[in-house]
Amino acid sequence: MTDIRSIVVFGASGNIGAAIVPSLLSAGLSVTVATRPGSSASFSSGVKVATTDYSQESLTSLLQNIDAVVSVVGPQGYTSQHAIIDAATVSGVKYFIPSEFGLDYTDPRIFNILPLFKVKNEVLEHLKRKEKEGLSWTGIVTGLWLDWGLPFGMFDVDLNAHKATIWDGGNTKFRVANVRDIAEAVTSLVLNPQVRQQASNTIVHISSLETTQNEVLEAAEKATGAKFDVTHIESQTVWSDLQDKAARGDAGAIREVLTGSTVSKQIPSQIDEKADKWNALLLNGKKEETVEETVKRIVKGDGPQGKWVTQNSS
Ligand SMILES: NC(=O)c1ccc[n+]([C@@H]2O[C@H](COP(=O)([O-])OP(=O)(O)OC[C@H]3O[C@@H](n4cnc5c(N)ncnc54)[C@H](OP(=O)(O)O)[C@@H]3O)[C@@H](O)[C@H]2O)c1
Known part of the structure:
Protein backbone atom coordinates (compact mmCIF):
# COMPACT_ATOMS: atom_id res chain seq x y z
CA MET A 1 0.00 0.00 0.00
CA LEU A 144 20.70 10.78 -22.48
CA TRP A 145 17.17 9.92 -23.61
CA LEU A 146 17.46 7.82 -26.77
CA ASP A 147 13.94 7.94 -28.19
CA TRP A 148 13.48 11.64 -27.37
CA GLY A 149 16.99 12.78 -28.33
CA LEU A 150 17.75 10.81 -31.49
CA PRO A 151 15.33 12.84 -33.66
CA PHE A 152 17.05 15.99 -32.33
CA GLY A 153 20.46 14.69 -33.43
CA MET A 154 21.55 14.06 -29.82
CA PHE A 155 23.49 10.99 -30.85
CA ASP A 156 25.01 12.57 -33.98
CA VAL A 157 22.98 10.19 -36.15
CA ASP A 158 20.61 12.32 -38.23
CA LEU A 159 17.56 10.27 -39.20
CA ASN A 160 16.26 12.83 -41.67
CA ALA A 161 19.44 13.97 -43.42
CA HIS A 162 20.86 10.41 -43.33
CA LYS A 163 24.18 11.64 -41.98
CA ALA A 164 26.21 10.59 -38.96
CA THR A 165 29.26 11.85 -37.12
CA ILE A 166 30.94 8.91 -35.45
CA TRP A 167 33.16 9.64 -32.43
CA ASP A 168 36.33 7.68 -31.69
CA GLY A 169 35.43 4.77 -33.98
CA GLY A 170 31.86 4.41 -32.66
CA ASN A 171 32.36 1.37 -30.43
CA THR A 172 32.24 3.10 -27.02
CA LYS A 173 29.51 1.45 -24.96
CA PHE A 174 27.01 3.71 -23.23
CA ARG A 175 23.65 3.42 -21.50
CA VAL A 176 20.59 5.47 -22.36
CA ILE A 206 18.33 3.69 -14.45
CA SER A 207 18.84 2.75 -18.09
CA SER A 208 16.68 1.29 -20.83
CA LEU A 209 19.49 -0.20 -22.84
CA GLU A 210 23.22 -0.28 -23.51
CA THR A 211 24.47 0.39 -27.00
CA THR A 212 27.20 2.00 -29.13
CA GLN A 213 27.06 4.72 -31.76
CA ASN A 214 27.80 2.16 -34.48
CA GLU A 215 24.79 0.11 -33.34
CA VAL A 216 22.58 3.22 -33.40
CA LEU A 217 23.83 3.98 -36.93
CA GLU A 218 23.18 0.41 -38.09
CA ALA A 219 19.67 0.49 -36.59
CA ALA A 220 19.04 3.88 -38.24
CA GLU A 221 20.13 2.61 -41.67
CA LYS A 222 17.93 -0.46 -41.27
CA ALA A 223 14.87 1.46 -40.06
CA THR A 224 15.08 4.20 -42.70
CA GLY A 225 16.33 1.98 -45.53
CA ALA A 226 19.02 4.59 -46.31
CA LYS A 227 22.81 4.41 -46.47
CA PHE A 228 24.08 7.19 -44.19
CA ASP A 229 26.87 9.59 -45.09
CA VAL A 230 29.38 9.06 -42.25
CA THR A 231 32.06 11.45 -40.95
CA HIS A 232 34.54 10.32 -38.29
CA ILE A 233 35.95 12.52 -35.52
CA GLU A 234 38.45 11.93 -32.73
CA SER A 235 37.20 13.47 -29.51
CA GLN A 236 40.65 14.62 -28.37
CA THR A 237 40.90 16.99 -31.36
CA VAL A 238 37.64 18.82 -30.58
CA TRP A 239 36.92 18.32 -26.88
CA SER A 240 38.63 21.29 -25.24
CA ASP A 241 37.34 23.74 -27.88
CA LEU A 242 33.79 22.39 -27.44
CA GLN A 243 33.99 22.72 -23.68
CA ASP A 244 35.18 26.35 -23.97
CA LYS A 245 32.29 27.19 -26.28
CA ALA A 246 29.80 25.33 -24.07
CA ALA A 247 31.05 27.23 -21.00
CA ARG A 248 30.25 30.47 -22.89
CA GLY A 249 26.67 29.24 -23.44
CA ASP A 250 26.88 28.16 -27.09
CA ALA A 251 23.80 25.91 -27.42
CA GLY A 252 25.25 23.79 -30.24
CA ALA A 253 28.44 23.17 -28.24
CA ILE A 254 26.41 22.28 -25.12
CA ARG A 255 24.55 19.65 -27.14
CA GLU A 256 27.82 18.29 -28.58
CA VAL A 257 29.40 18.12 -25.11
CA LEU A 258 26.40 16.12 -23.87
CA THR A 259 26.68 13.83 -26.90
CA GLY A 260 30.47 13.54 -26.72
CA SER A 261 30.45 12.81 -22.99
CA THR A 262 28.17 9.87 -23.75
CA VAL A 263 29.36 8.39 -27.06
CA SER A 264 33.07 9.23 -27.10
CA LYS A 265 36.04 7.86 -25.20
CA GLN A 266 36.40 11.11 -23.22
CA ILE A 267 34.17 10.01 -20.33
CA PRO A 268 33.17 6.42 -20.96
CA SER A 269 30.43 4.54 -19.19
CA GLN A 270 29.40 6.66 -16.23
CA ILE A 271 26.08 4.82 -16.06
CA ASP A 272 27.02 1.20 -15.63
CA GLU A 273 26.17 -1.81 -13.49
CA LYS A 274 24.79 0.58 -10.86
CA ALA A 275 21.70 0.83 -13.07
CA ASP A 276 21.03 -2.93 -12.94
CA LYS A 277 19.87 -2.84 -9.33
CA TRP A 278 17.53 0.10 -9.88
CA ASN A 279 16.23 -1.20 -13.21
CA ALA A 280 15.14 -4.35 -11.39
CA LEU A 281 13.43 -2.36 -8.64
CA LEU A 282 11.96 0.54 -10.65
CA LEU A 283 11.32 -0.91 -14.10
CA ASN A 284 9.96 -4.13 -12.65
CA GLY A 285 12.74 -6.12 -14.29
CA LYS A 286 11.00 -5.94 -17.64
CA LYS A 287 12.64 -7.03 -20.89
CA GLU A 288 14.79 -4.36 -22.54
CA GLU A 289 13.70 -2.83 -25.83
CA THR A 290 16.66 -3.29 -28.20
CA VAL A 291 18.27 -0.34 -29.94
CA GLU A 292 16.90 -1.69 -33.22
CA GLU A 293 13.36 -1.78 -31.81
CA THR A 294 13.69 1.72 -30.36
CA VAL A 295 14.96 3.27 -33.60
CA LYS A 296 12.30 1.46 -35.63
CA ARG A 297 9.64 2.81 -33.25
CA ILE A 298 10.98 6.39 -33.65
CA VAL A 299 11.04 6.14 -37.45
CA LYS A 300 7.45 4.82 -37.42
CA GLY A 301 6.41 7.93 -35.45
CA ASP A 302 5.87 6.13 -32.16
CA GLY A 303 8.55 8.04 -30.27
CA PRO A 304 7.87 10.83 -27.77
CA GLN A 305 8.39 13.38 -30.55
CA GLY A 306 5.73 11.78 -32.74
CA LYS A 307 6.25 11.75 -36.49
CA TRP A 308 9.48 13.72 -36.74
CA VAL A 309 11.36 11.45 -39.04
CA THR A 310 10.66 11.37 -42.73
CA GLN A 311 10.63 7.91 -44.29
CA ASN A 312 13.44 7.35 -46.72
CA SER A 313 12.67 7.91 -50.35
CA SER A 314 16.15 7.22 -51.72
N1 LIG B 1 18.85 13.24 -20.48
C1 LIG B 1 18.29 13.87 -21.50
O1 LIG B 1 18.51 13.51 -22.68
C2 LIG B 1 17.35 15.00 -21.22
C3 LIG B 1 16.66 15.60 -22.27
C4 LIG B 1 15.79 16.65 -21.97
C5 LIG B 1 15.62 17.09 -20.65
N2 LIG B 1 16.35 16.45 -19.66
C6 LIG B 1 16.17 16.87 -18.24
O2 LIG B 1 14.83 16.59 -17.83
C7 LIG B 1 14.35 17.61 -16.97
C8 LIG B 1 13.06 18.18 -17.54
O3 LIG B 1 13.35 18.73 -18.82
P1 LIG B 1 12.23 18.93 -19.94
O4 LIG B 1 12.96 18.99 -21.25
O5 LIG B 1 11.15 17.93 -19.76
O6 LIG B 1 11.70 20.38 -19.54
P2 LIG B 1 11.13 21.49 -20.54
O7 LIG B 1 10.22 20.80 -21.51
O8 LIG B 1 12.23 22.32 -21.08
O9 LIG B 1 10.31 22.43 -19.52
C9 LIG B 1 9.36 21.85 -18.65
C10 LIG B 1 8.48 22.93 -18.05
O10 LIG B 1 9.17 23.70 -17.09
C11 LIG B 1 8.25 24.70 -16.69
N3 LIG B 1 8.93 25.86 -16.13
C12 LIG B 1 8.94 26.19 -14.82
N4 LIG B 1 9.62 27.29 -14.60
C13 LIG B 1 10.06 27.72 -15.78
C14 LIG B 1 10.83 28.85 -16.18
N5 LIG B 1 11.27 29.77 -15.31
N6 LIG B 1 11.09 28.95 -17.49
C15 LIG B 1 10.68 28.02 -18.38
N7 LIG B 1 9.94 26.93 -18.05
C16 LIG B 1 9.64 26.80 -16.74
C17 LIG B 1 7.39 24.98 -17.92
O11 LIG B 1 6.06 24.62 -17.55
P3 LIG B 1 4.87 25.71 -17.44
O12 LIG B 1 4.94 26.53 -18.68
O13 LIG B 1 3.66 24.83 -17.37
O14 LIG B 1 5.12 26.48 -16.20
C18 LIG B 1 7.93 23.98 -18.95
O15 LIG B 1 6.94 23.44 -19.78
C19 LIG B 1 15.48 18.64 -16.87
O16 LIG B 1 16.19 18.43 -15.68
C20 LIG B 1 16.36 18.37 -18.06
O17 LIG B 1 17.73 18.63 -17.83
C21 LIG B 1 17.18 15.44 -19.91
Whole structure:
Protein backbone atom coordinates (compact mmCIF):
# COMPACT_ATOMS: atom_id res chain seq x y z
CA MET A 1 0.00 0.00 0.00
CA THR A 2 1.42 3.36 -0.95
CA ASP A 3 1.64 6.10 1.64
CA ILE A 4 1.75 8.70 -1.14
CA ARG A 5 -1.53 9.60 -2.75
CA SER A 6 -1.40 13.28 -3.67
CA ILE A 7 1.30 14.67 -5.92
CA VAL A 8 2.10 18.01 -7.49
CA VAL A 9 4.13 17.95 -10.70
CA PHE A 10 6.01 21.15 -11.62
CA GLY A 11 6.96 21.51 -15.30
CA ALA A 12 4.38 18.89 -16.24
CA SER A 13 3.82 20.36 -19.70
CA GLY A 14 7.41 19.69 -20.77
CA ASN A 15 9.17 16.84 -22.53
CA ILE A 16 9.34 14.35 -19.68
CA GLY A 17 6.36 15.72 -17.74
CA ALA A 18 4.10 14.77 -20.65
CA ALA A 19 5.01 11.11 -20.02
CA ILE A 20 5.18 11.20 -16.21
CA VAL A 21 1.74 12.71 -15.60
CA PRO A 22 -0.22 9.99 -17.49
CA SER A 23 1.87 7.31 -15.77
CA LEU A 24 1.06 8.71 -12.30
CA LEU A 25 -2.62 9.10 -13.22
CA SER A 26 -2.89 5.55 -14.51
CA ALA A 27 -1.50 4.34 -11.16
CA GLY A 28 -4.58 5.91 -9.53
CA LEU A 29 -2.73 8.79 -7.86
CA SER A 30 -4.20 12.23 -7.34
CA VAL A 31 -2.14 14.50 -9.59
CA THR A 32 -2.08 18.29 -9.68
CA VAL A 33 0.04 20.00 -12.31
CA ALA A 34 1.54 23.36 -11.41
CA THR A 35 1.95 25.82 -14.25
CA ARG A 36 3.03 29.45 -14.41
CA PRO A 37 0.45 32.18 -15.03
CA GLY A 38 0.42 32.96 -18.74
CA SER A 39 2.05 29.65 -19.67
CA SER A 40 0.93 28.27 -23.02
CA ALA A 41 0.86 24.74 -21.54
CA SER A 42 -2.24 22.60 -22.08
CA PHE A 43 -3.15 19.47 -20.14
CA SER A 44 -5.42 16.50 -20.70
CA SER A 45 -8.61 16.06 -18.76
CA GLY A 46 -8.35 14.09 -15.53
CA VAL A 47 -5.61 16.26 -14.18
CA LYS A 48 -6.04 19.14 -11.76
CA VAL A 49 -4.32 22.32 -12.91
CA ALA A 50 -3.02 24.97 -10.50
CA THR A 51 -1.21 28.14 -11.47
CA THR A 52 1.68 29.41 -9.39
CA ASP A 53 4.00 32.39 -9.68
CA TYR A 54 6.52 30.42 -7.57
CA SER A 55 6.18 32.87 -4.66
CA GLN A 56 6.39 31.27 -1.19
CA GLU A 57 2.80 32.24 -0.52
CA SER A 58 1.47 30.63 -3.67
CA LEU A 59 3.66 27.50 -3.36
CA THR A 60 2.88 26.94 0.31
CA SER A 61 -0.82 27.18 -0.38
CA LEU A 62 -0.52 24.81 -3.36
CA LEU A 63 1.42 22.20 -1.36
CA GLN A 64 -0.99 21.90 1.60
CA ASN A 65 -1.99 18.23 2.10
CA ILE A 66 0.35 17.10 -0.66
CA ASP A 67 2.46 13.97 -0.10
CA ALA A 68 5.04 14.29 -2.87
CA VAL A 69 6.47 16.72 -5.43
CA VAL A 70 7.87 15.73 -8.79
CA SER A 71 9.84 18.54 -10.42
CA VAL A 72 10.47 18.31 -14.13
CA VAL A 73 11.02 21.99 -14.76
CA GLY A 74 13.20 22.85 -17.73
CA PRO A 75 16.58 24.65 -17.53
CA GLN A 76 15.18 28.16 -17.01
CA GLY A 77 13.20 26.85 -14.07
CA TYR A 78 16.02 24.98 -12.26
CA THR A 79 16.64 27.73 -9.70
CA SER A 80 12.92 28.05 -8.94
CA GLN A 81 13.20 24.61 -7.32
CA HIS A 82 14.77 26.26 -4.24
CA ALA A 83 11.46 28.01 -3.56
CA ILE A 84 9.53 24.78 -4.17
CA ILE A 85 11.77 22.92 -1.70
CA ASP A 86 11.29 25.57 1.00
CA ALA A 87 7.52 25.56 0.54
CA ALA A 88 7.41 21.74 0.44
CA THR A 89 9.27 21.53 3.77
CA VAL A 90 7.01 24.09 5.44
CA SER A 91 3.89 22.36 4.08
CA GLY A 92 4.88 18.89 5.31
CA VAL A 93 5.50 17.27 1.91
CA LYS A 94 7.27 13.93 2.50
CA TYR A 95 9.05 13.22 -0.76
CA PHE A 96 10.67 15.24 -3.56
CA ILE A 97 11.97 14.13 -6.96
CA PRO A 98 14.05 17.03 -8.38
CA SER A 99 14.52 17.86 -12.04
CA GLU A 100 17.54 15.64 -12.74
CA PHE A 101 17.00 12.96 -15.42
CA GLY A 102 20.35 13.40 -17.11
CA LEU A 103 24.04 12.67 -16.65
CA ASP A 104 25.52 11.81 -13.26
CA TYR A 105 27.40 15.01 -12.45
CA THR A 106 28.15 13.66 -8.98
CA ASP A 107 30.82 11.85 -10.99
CA PRO A 108 33.76 14.32 -10.86
CA ARG A 109 34.57 13.59 -14.52
CA ILE A 110 31.17 15.10 -15.44
CA PHE A 111 30.74 17.94 -12.94
CA ASN A 112 32.93 20.50 -14.68
CA ILE A 113 31.97 19.85 -18.28
CA LEU A 114 28.91 22.15 -18.22
CA PRO A 115 27.93 25.08 -15.95
CA LEU A 116 24.36 23.78 -15.69
CA PHE A 117 25.53 20.90 -13.51
CA LYS A 118 26.57 23.37 -10.82
CA VAL A 119 23.06 24.85 -10.91
CA LYS A 120 21.46 21.39 -10.63
CA ASN A 121 23.85 20.38 -7.85
CA GLU A 122 22.85 23.41 -5.77
CA VAL A 123 19.29 22.02 -5.79
CA LEU A 124 20.54 18.65 -4.47
CA GLU A 125 22.55 20.44 -1.77
CA HIS A 126 19.39 22.33 -0.76
CA LEU A 127 17.46 19.05 -0.53
CA LYS A 128 20.20 17.54 1.64
CA ARG A 129 19.86 20.46 4.07
CA LYS A 130 16.11 19.76 4.36
CA GLU A 131 16.43 16.04 5.17
CA LYS A 132 16.48 16.71 8.90
CA GLU A 133 13.19 18.60 8.54
CA GLY A 134 11.51 15.45 7.22
CA LEU A 135 11.77 15.88 3.45
CA SER A 136 13.31 12.93 1.63
CA TRP A 137 14.33 12.94 -2.03
CA THR A 138 15.65 10.85 -4.91
CA GLY A 139 17.56 12.13 -7.94
CA ILE A 140 17.09 9.96 -11.02
CA VAL A 141 20.08 9.68 -13.39
CA THR A 142 19.05 8.42 -16.81
CA GLY A 143 21.86 9.32 -19.18
CA LEU A 144 20.70 10.78 -22.48
CA TRP A 145 17.17 9.92 -23.61
CA LEU A 146 17.46 7.82 -26.77
CA ASP A 147 13.94 7.94 -28.19
CA TRP A 148 13.48 11.64 -27.37
CA GLY A 149 16.99 12.78 -28.33
CA LEU A 150 17.75 10.81 -31.49
CA PRO A 151 15.33 12.84 -33.66
CA PHE A 152 17.05 15.99 -32.33
CA GLY A 153 20.46 14.69 -33.43
CA MET A 154 21.55 14.06 -29.82
CA PHE A 155 23.49 10.99 -30.85
CA ASP A 156 25.01 12.57 -33.98
CA VAL A 157 22.98 10.19 -36.15
CA ASP A 158 20.61 12.32 -38.23
CA LEU A 159 17.56 10.27 -39.20
CA ASN A 160 16.26 12.83 -41.67
CA ALA A 161 19.44 13.97 -43.42
CA HIS A 162 20.86 10.41 -43.33
CA LYS A 163 24.18 11.64 -41.98
CA ALA A 164 26.21 10.59 -38.96
CA THR A 165 29.26 11.85 -37.12
CA ILE A 166 30.94 8.91 -35.45
CA TRP A 167 33.16 9.64 -32.43
CA ASP A 168 36.33 7.68 -31.69
CA GLY A 169 35.43 4.77 -33.98
CA GLY A 170 31.86 4.41 -32.66
CA ASN A 171 32.36 1.37 -30.43
CA THR A 172 32.24 3.10 -27.02
CA LYS A 173 29.51 1.45 -24.96
CA PHE A 174 27.01 3.71 -23.23
CA ARG A 175 23.65 3.42 -21.50
CA VAL A 176 20.59 5.47 -22.36
CA ALA A 177 16.97 5.67 -21.24
CA ASN A 178 13.70 5.82 -23.16
CA VAL A 179 11.03 8.22 -22.01
CA ARG A 180 8.35 5.75 -20.93
CA ASP A 181 10.86 3.88 -18.75
CA ILE A 182 11.75 7.15 -17.02
CA ALA A 183 8.07 7.78 -16.33
CA GLU A 184 7.70 4.24 -15.01
CA ALA A 185 10.67 4.69 -12.66
CA VAL A 186 9.14 7.87 -11.19
CA THR A 187 5.79 6.12 -10.65
CA SER A 188 7.48 3.10 -9.04
CA LEU A 189 9.29 5.34 -6.56
CA VAL A 190 6.09 7.11 -5.63
CA LEU A 191 4.04 3.91 -5.32
CA ASN A 192 6.41 1.64 -3.46
CA PRO A 193 7.46 2.74 0.06
CA GLN A 194 10.03 -0.06 0.49
CA VAL A 195 11.82 0.78 -2.75
CA ARG A 196 11.53 4.49 -1.98
CA GLN A 197 13.16 3.97 1.38
CA GLN A 198 16.16 2.35 -0.32
CA ALA A 199 16.30 5.25 -2.78
CA SER A 200 15.87 7.93 -0.14
CA ASN A 201 18.27 10.87 -0.11
CA THR A 202 20.44 9.56 -2.90
CA ILE A 203 20.96 9.41 -6.65
CA VAL A 204 19.73 6.31 -8.48
CA HIS A 205 20.74 5.25 -11.98
CA ILE A 206 18.33 3.69 -14.45
CA SER A 207 18.84 2.75 -18.09
CA SER A 208 16.68 1.29 -20.83
CA LEU A 209 19.49 -0.20 -22.84
CA GLU A 210 23.22 -0.28 -23.51
CA THR A 211 24.47 0.39 -27.00
CA THR A 212 27.20 2.00 -29.13
CA GLN A 213 27.06 4.72 -31.76
CA ASN A 214 27.80 2.16 -34.48
CA GLU A 215 24.79 0.11 -33.34
CA VAL A 216 22.58 3.22 -33.40
CA LEU A 217 23.83 3.98 -36.93
CA GLU A 218 23.18 0.41 -38.09
CA ALA A 219 19.67 0.49 -36.59
CA ALA A 220 19.04 3.88 -38.24
CA GLU A 221 20.13 2.61 -41.67
CA LYS A 222 17.93 -0.46 -41.27
CA ALA A 223 14.87 1.46 -40.06
CA THR A 224 15.08 4.20 -42.70
CA GLY A 225 16.33 1.98 -45.53
CA ALA A 226 19.02 4.59 -46.31
CA LYS A 227 22.81 4.41 -46.47
CA PHE A 228 24.08 7.19 -44.19
CA ASP A 229 26.87 9.59 -45.09
CA VAL A 230 29.38 9.06 -42.25
CA THR A 231 32.06 11.45 -40.95
CA HIS A 232 34.54 10.32 -38.29
CA ILE A 233 35.95 12.52 -35.52
CA GLU A 234 38.45 11.93 -32.73
CA SER A 235 37.20 13.47 -29.51
CA GLN A 236 40.65 14.62 -28.37
CA THR A 237 40.90 16.99 -31.36
CA VAL A 238 37.64 18.82 -30.58
CA TRP A 239 36.92 18.32 -26.88
CA SER A 240 38.63 21.29 -25.24
CA ASP A 241 37.34 23.74 -27.88
CA LEU A 242 33.79 22.39 -27.44
CA GLN A 243 33.99 22.72 -23.68
CA ASP A 244 35.18 26.35 -23.97
CA LYS A 245 32.29 27.19 -26.28
CA ALA A 246 29.80 25.33 -24.07
CA ALA A 247 31.05 27.23 -21.00
CA ARG A 248 30.25 30.47 -22.89
CA GLY A 249 26.67 29.24 -23.44
CA ASP A 250 26.88 28.16 -27.09
CA ALA A 251 23.80 25.91 -27.42
CA GLY A 252 25.25 23.79 -30.24
CA ALA A 253 28.44 23.17 -28.24
CA ILE A 254 26.41 22.28 -25.12
CA ARG A 255 24.55 19.65 -27.14
CA GLU A 256 27.82 18.29 -28.58
CA VAL A 257 29.40 18.12 -25.11
CA LEU A 258 26.40 16.12 -23.87
CA THR A 259 26.68 13.83 -26.90
CA GLY A 260 30.47 13.54 -26.72
CA SER A 261 30.45 12.81 -22.99
CA THR A 262 28.17 9.87 -23.75
CA VAL A 263 29.36 8.39 -27.06
CA SER A 264 33.07 9.23 -27.10
CA LYS A 265 36.04 7.86 -25.20
CA GLN A 266 36.40 11.11 -23.22
CA ILE A 267 34.17 10.01 -20.33
CA PRO A 268 33.17 6.42 -20.96
CA SER A 269 30.43 4.54 -19.19
CA GLN A 270 29.40 6.66 -16.23
CA ILE A 271 26.08 4.82 -16.06
CA ASP A 272 27.02 1.20 -15.63
CA GLU A 273 26.17 -1.81 -13.49
CA LYS A 274 24.79 0.58 -10.86
CA ALA A 275 21.70 0.83 -13.07
CA ASP A 276 21.03 -2.93 -12.94
CA LYS A 277 19.87 -2.84 -9.33
CA TRP A 278 17.53 0.10 -9.88
CA ASN A 279 16.23 -1.20 -13.21
CA ALA A 280 15.14 -4.35 -11.39
CA LEU A 281 13.43 -2.36 -8.64
CA LEU A 282 11.96 0.54 -10.65
CA LEU A 283 11.32 -0.91 -14.10
CA ASN A 284 9.96 -4.13 -12.65
CA GLY A 285 12.74 -6.12 -14.29
CA LYS A 286 11.00 -5.94 -17.64
CA LYS A 287 12.64 -7.03 -20.89
CA GLU A 288 14.79 -4.36 -22.54
CA GLU A 289 13.70 -2.83 -25.83
CA THR A 290 16.66 -3.29 -28.20
CA VAL A 291 18.27 -0.34 -29.94
CA GLU A 292 16.90 -1.69 -33.22
CA GLU A 293 13.36 -1.78 -31.81
CA THR A 294 13.69 1.72 -30.36
CA VAL A 295 14.96 3.27 -33.60
CA LYS A 296 12.30 1.46 -35.63
CA ARG A 297 9.64 2.81 -33.25
CA ILE A 298 10.98 6.39 -33.65
CA VAL A 299 11.04 6.14 -37.45
CA LYS A 300 7.45 4.82 -37.42
CA GLY A 301 6.41 7.93 -35.45
CA ASP A 302 5.87 6.13 -32.16
CA GLY A 303 8.55 8.04 -30.27
CA PRO A 304 7.87 10.83 -27.77
CA GLN A 305 8.39 13.38 -30.55
CA GLY A 306 5.73 11.78 -32.74
CA LYS A 307 6.25 11.75 -36.49
CA TRP A 308 9.48 13.72 -36.74
CA VAL A 309 11.36 11.45 -39.04
CA THR A 310 10.66 11.37 -42.73
CA GLN A 311 10.63 7.91 -44.29
CA ASN A 312 13.44 7.35 -46.72
CA SER A 313 12.67 7.91 -50.35
CA SER A 314 16.15 7.22 -51.72
N1 LIG B 1 18.85 13.24 -20.48
C1 LIG B 1 18.29 13.87 -21.50
O1 LIG B 1 18.51 13.51 -22.68
C2 LIG B 1 17.35 15.00 -21.22
C3 LIG B 1 16.66 15.60 -22.27
C4 LIG B 1 15.79 16.65 -21.97
C5 LIG B 1 15.62 17.09 -20.65
N2 LIG B 1 16.35 16.45 -19.66
C6 LIG B 1 16.17 16.87 -18.24
O2 LIG B 1 14.83 16.59 -17.83
C7 LIG B 1 14.35 17.61 -16.97
C8 LIG B 1 13.06 18.18 -17.54
O3 LIG B 1 13.35 18.73 -18.82
P1 LIG B 1 12.23 18.93 -19.94
O4 LIG B 1 12.96 18.99 -21.25
O5 LIG B 1 11.15 17.93 -19.76
O6 LIG B 1 11.70 20.38 -19.54
P2 LIG B 1 11.13 21.49 -20.54
O7 LIG B 1 10.22 20.80 -21.51
O8 LIG B 1 12.23 22.32 -21.08
O9 LIG B 1 10.31 22.43 -19.52
C9 LIG B 1 9.36 21.85 -18.65
C10 LIG B 1 8.48 22.93 -18.05
O10 LIG B 1 9.17 23.70 -17.09
C11 LIG B 1 8.25 24.70 -16.69
N3 LIG B 1 8.93 25.86 -16.13
C12 LIG B 1 8.94 26.19 -14.82
N4 LIG B 1 9.62 27.29 -14.60
C13 LIG B 1 10.06 27.72 -15.78
C14 LIG B 1 10.83 28.85 -16.18
N5 LIG B 1 11.27 29.77 -15.31
N6 LIG B 1 11.09 28.95 -17.49
C15 LIG B 1 10.68 28.02 -18.38
N7 LIG B 1 9.94 26.93 -18.05
C16 LIG B 1 9.64 26.80 -16.74
C17 LIG B 1 7.39 24.98 -17.92
O11 LIG B 1 6.06 24.62 -17.55
P3 LIG B 1 4.87 25.71 -17.44
O12 LIG B 1 4.94 26.53 -18.68
O13 LIG B 1 3.66 24.83 -17.37
O14 LIG B 1 5.12 26.48 -16.20
C18 LIG B 1 7.93 23.98 -18.95
O15 LIG B 1 6.94 23.44 -19.78
C19 LIG B 1 15.48 18.64 -16.87
O16 LIG B 1 16.19 18.43 -15.68
C20 LIG B 1 16.36 18.37 -18.06
O17 LIG B 1 17.73 18.63 -17.83
C21 LIG B 1 17.18 15.44 -19.91
